[in-house]
Amino acid sequence: MKKLAISLTIATCFVSCKKEAETPADPLEQYETTYEVIQGAIWDQSCISCHVAGSSFARQSDLVLTADVSYQQLVNRSPKNESAQEDGLLLVGDKGLESIYSSFLWEKINVLDQEHFYSDHPGYGSLMPLGGDPLTNGQLEYIRQWILAGAPKDGDLVDRTLLNDTSKFQTPPFEPLAIPTSGVQFHVEPFDVPANSDRELFIYEPLNNESPLYISSYEIAMKAGSHHFILYSFPEDYSSDLPQTGVIRDVYTSSGGYNFNTLFFMQYHEFIAGTQVPTLRYNYPKGVALKVPANSGFDLNSHYANRTEETITGEVYANIHTIPEEEVEHQAQILNLNNQDFVLPANKVTTIEKTYTFSQPRNIFQLWSHAHEHNTEFKVYIVGGARNEELIYYSNDWEHPPILQLDPPLLLEAGEGLRLEATYDNWESRDLKFGLRSTDEMMILFGAYYE
């Protein structure tokens, strides 16, 4: 009997203990100090793809995190970000607890506090790593304790087993946004997305605004499974009929063809606000606002891609926050560089280039790319001027391209411009072209600027 019990334990262990038995010797043993652990296990893994000498990201953030210089770059150094500088933050101070509250590095990585980060600090840019998964809760606690200990270069002061906690911050559950104190809330009410299908729809909502509105920020919350949500307006001089108010207009018919009535309106759309991540709060730079003329309306565009075997429910809340006209110093303009003229031959990797030059100087403060699943890389270069050929935007994640905030804004003089370079792996046996479906392709650079 006894023997049987033992072999049973071993048998269970074969299933549930396998992982443990395969784990190699502790990879952290090679590091002597706490800071070496931070460098090797965190910066080297999650940050130096961008924060490396010579890259445009390093230039923009003035921050290099490779082992040779990272400590001097971080400790007792002022941030490049102007709002953080004005708030008197250091990247990392050496004063222990006090330094937690005055550390811009900590603000930038502490995803647990993201509500606070985006709502209280409009000028602080994005959470890091930009566009990627957050650091694990264990990594965050390890860094926090290093700052608490005075951010030393030497010494092995923080408990390394903290790093065993590999859980990550989860986006909070979908819930309604609070009604803005000054602004407008939109709600796309729950709708079904059938199994294994795309559903993309529009709903037109008039704003009934007697005078112009000035948008200074917006928030979007989408229920899980969404591909994107975008608010569009129609041009001020638009003279055809507007879509019917409050009625769902599907892009596809039930048999999978296009609803041409829906497509008709799309050619007039002007981009106002949008996101591809489940929750977003976006703030325009201080004093900058997007003007919405009197008596406008927005076309709400929701796209869900349901790759499961069950029907899912889509639902979206979107808030625009407005400021009085007196507070507007610069009017924001929408950048929408949409290249529809390309062919991607079957079974080939193809790179498409397209250059856009501008006839007026522009201050660009936001950029994000939009493409579909065959897109492997999306690059944007400056054309002309002192920074000719500099790479300023990079995404290798078509589903979640980073929404890049440029602070200070990128100034392009008249005659200068941007070159878009998008690479696609067309593994299909048919050629691909521009199209609205997620199985077609796109090459769009969205953004915002002021003149």
Ligand code: HEC
């Ligand atoms: C995809 C590229 C990318 C990755 C990966 C990335 N960053 Fe950044 N980082 C940026 C860009 C661009 C900026 C400037 C814009 C901003 O602050 O949002 C920036 C800014 C920062 C700043 C502010 C610097 C200043 O003085 O204003 C800190 C701190 C920072 N990053 C830390 C990190 C850390 C730590 C990681 C890894 C956990 C990381 N970043 C990963 C691109 C990246």
